[in-house]
Amino acid sequence: MAILELVEVTKSFGGLVAVDHVSLEVKEGEILGLIGPNGAGKTTLFNVINNVYKVDSGRLIFDGQDITKKGTKERARLGIGRTFQLTNLAPSLTAVENVEVILEVARKSGLTKDKEKDSSELVEFVNLGDKKNEIVQELTFFQKKMVEIARALALNPKLILLDEPLAGLNPAEIPGAVEIIREINAQGISVFWIEHVMKALMGTADRVVALNYGRKIAEGTPKEMQENKEVIKSYLGEEF
Amino acid sequence: MEALFLNAIVLGLLFAVWGYSFTLLFKLTKYLHFAYGELIVTSAYFCLLGSFLGFNILQSLIFVIPLMLLFGLLFAKLAPPGTNDHSVLLVSLGILLIFQSINLHIFSPDVQSVPLGIFGESLGVLSLGRYIIIIFAVAFLALLYYIFKNTNFGLSWRAAADNAEAAKIIGIDVKKIYLITFLLTALLAGFGGVGLSYVYAFTPYYGLEYLVLAILVAIIGGAGSIRGATIGGLIIGFIVVFTSYLIGALWENVILFGILVIVMLLRPQGLVRGI
Numbered sequence: 272m273a274i275l276e277l278v279e280v281t282k283s284f285g286g287l288v289a290v291d292h293v294s295l296e297v298k299e300g301e302i303l304g305l306i307g308p309n310g311a312g313k314t315t316l317f318n319v320i321n322n323v324y325k326v327d328s329g330r331l332i333f334d335g336q337d338i339t340k341k342g343t344k345e346r347a348r349l350g351i352g353r354t355f356q357l358t359n360l361a362p363s364l365t366a367v368e369n370v371e372v373i374l375e376v377a378r379k380s381g382l383t384k385d386k387e388k389d390s391s392e393l394v395e396f397v398n399l400g401d402k403k404n405e406i407v408q409e410l411t412f413f414q415k416k417m418v419e420i421a422r423a424l425a426l427n428p429k430l431i432l433l434d435e436p437l438a439g440l441n442p443a444e445i446p447g448a449v450e451i452i453r454e455i456n457a458q459g460i461s462v463f464w465i466e467h468v469m470k471a472l473m474g475t476a477d478r479v480v481a482l483n484y485g486r487k488i489a490e491g492t493p494k495e496m497q498e499n500k501e502v503i504k505s506y507l508g509e510e511f
Numbered sequence: 512m513e514a515l516f517l518n519a520i521v522l523g524l525l526f527a528v529w530g531y532s533f534t535l536l537f538k539l540t541k542y543l544h545f546a547y548g549e550l551i552v553t554s555a556y557f558c559l560l561g562s563f564l565g566f567n568i569l570q571s572l573i574f575v576i577p578l579m580l581l582f583g584l585l586f587a588k589l590a591p592p593g594t595n596d597h598s599v600l601l602v603s604l605g606i607l608l609i610f611q612s613i614n615l616h617i618f619s620p621d622v623q624s625v626p627l628g629i630f631g632e633s634l635g636v637l638s639l640g641r642y643i644i645i646i647f648a649v650a651f652l653a654l655l656y657y658i659f660k661n662t663n664f665g666l667s668w669r670a671a672a673d674n675a676e677a678a679k680i681i682g683i684d685v686k687k688i689y690l691i692t693f694l695l696t697a698l699l700a701g702f703g704g705v706g707l708s709y710v711y712a713f714t715p716y717y718g719l720e721y722l723v724l725a726i727l728v729a730i731i732g733g734a735g736s737i738r739g740a741t742i743g744g745l746i747i748g749f750i751v752v753f754t755s756y757l758i759g760a761l762w763e764n765v766i767l768f769g770i771l772v773i774v775m776l777l778r779p780q781g782l783v784r785g786i
Binding site for chain 1: 663666667669670673674676677678679680681682683684685
């Protein structure tokens with residue numbers, strides 16, 4: 272059962288085809304990794320899923336519903352959470368307030384019918400309990416990323432899109448972040464994860480999809496991907 | 512002296528409401544809406560019309576309120592979320608000119624004032640009307656402060672004001688918040704105009720002056736903060752009243768803009784931060 276299905280999704284910017292007829296699916300409950308060199312179209316793909324950009328052609332199906340024509344707000348309210356590479360928080364609000372805002376949305380959209388989350392609990396879940404009343408602007412990059420994750424979780428999402436959550440983290444911070452991602456998945460939330468920190472991704476994901484120049488070039492288990500010639504070529508060039 | 516002091520407070524609170532409602536719109540939408548001052552003046556002209564029909568200023572609120580809401584709706588439709596700054600500048604300037612021309616046509620460029628009736632009766636040092644201004648202004652500012660600090664709507668609003676794109680992605684109805692803000696701003700401008708009719712005489716050209724005043728309050732007080740607008744408004748109120756009394760009205764603007772320059776040099780974010 273796929274929680275998210277992309278069918279021949281295409282997005283161009285003028286002459287540049289950023290996402291080229293990409294078809295893939297995120298199976299319910301899995302951690303699906305998305306890799307590819309810079310400029311491959313990974314973030315654009317996420318943006319298309321969130322409706323930051325509208326698709327030029329193709330279809331998006333979430334939890335059985337065709338969401339291709341749905342607006343940004345509707346998609347969020349169906350249960351798609353998202354984090355950003357360069358965090359996208361409300362800078363003048365505190366950590367708890369940033370999470371509280373989404374809780375309100377979750378309530379209104381009926382996403383919290385089975386269990387309502389507590390904003391303080393969520394902030395503690397990402398190990399920021401002592402910083403919860405700090406203005407987000409004053410937090411470190413790592414802490415902001417954690418608030419982003421807490422915020423995405425507050426929506427009680429069925430699927431969470433993580434855009435390079437480990438980018439900019441030092442080696443000491445990475446295991447903590449990966450652990451949080453595992454725990455999120457353990458709660459039944461499907462994870463679609465863009466990452467460059469290969470070791471962490473390959474060690475955690477169930478399956479991985481690789482993009483290059485907007486096209487899907489490979490798909491499979493982490494082991495299969497690491498042995499795939501196309502994938503290696505896209506990162507390291509022909510010579511290898 | 513007591514009269515001066517109290518009058519300064521009256522004007523100050525009135526300016527605070529003008530300044531705050533302008534920055535409310537600005538903080539959310541980032542639009543510098545030139546036609547904002549026209550709402551204040553037009554509302555005062557509605558009170559004038561009301562007086563021709565026999566309404567006193569308070570009664571005129573009956574039609575001022577729906578008309579202001581209508582204008583707010585109009586402004587909102589003309590500048591939906593995502594409109595770029597140049598378009599907003601042009602559109603709002605256009606609206607300013609239209610409003611001004613219509614007012615000029617109907618009311619002529621002569622200075623007009625609204626007959627106060629019982630609201631002109633003195634109650635001690637001030638007239639009844641001015642006490643009413645104080646009460647309404649304080650009530651509004653307090654209510655708005657409470658809403659933005661303590662309610663979920665206020666939180667969603669602040670999130671949208673901080674980062675509208677992210678707000679949309681997390682499911683906040685930014686369009687609705689824009690609409691509500693335009694309506695609220697227009698409503699407050701409407702009350703601002705009613706307050707205006709208690710204290711000043713006006714011409715159709717004053718819309719621009721009040722816009723500038725509102726922006727002054729916003730900059731000096733701290734853009735987007737109620738406490739800031741209140742303090743900024745009061746400061747300007749005091750300057751206006753005491754300058755007129757001590758030095759003469761001609762120096763008002765010199766001192767006002769002088770203070771603006773000082774604030775911009777020393778503390779450009781305004782005197783107060785926060786809500």
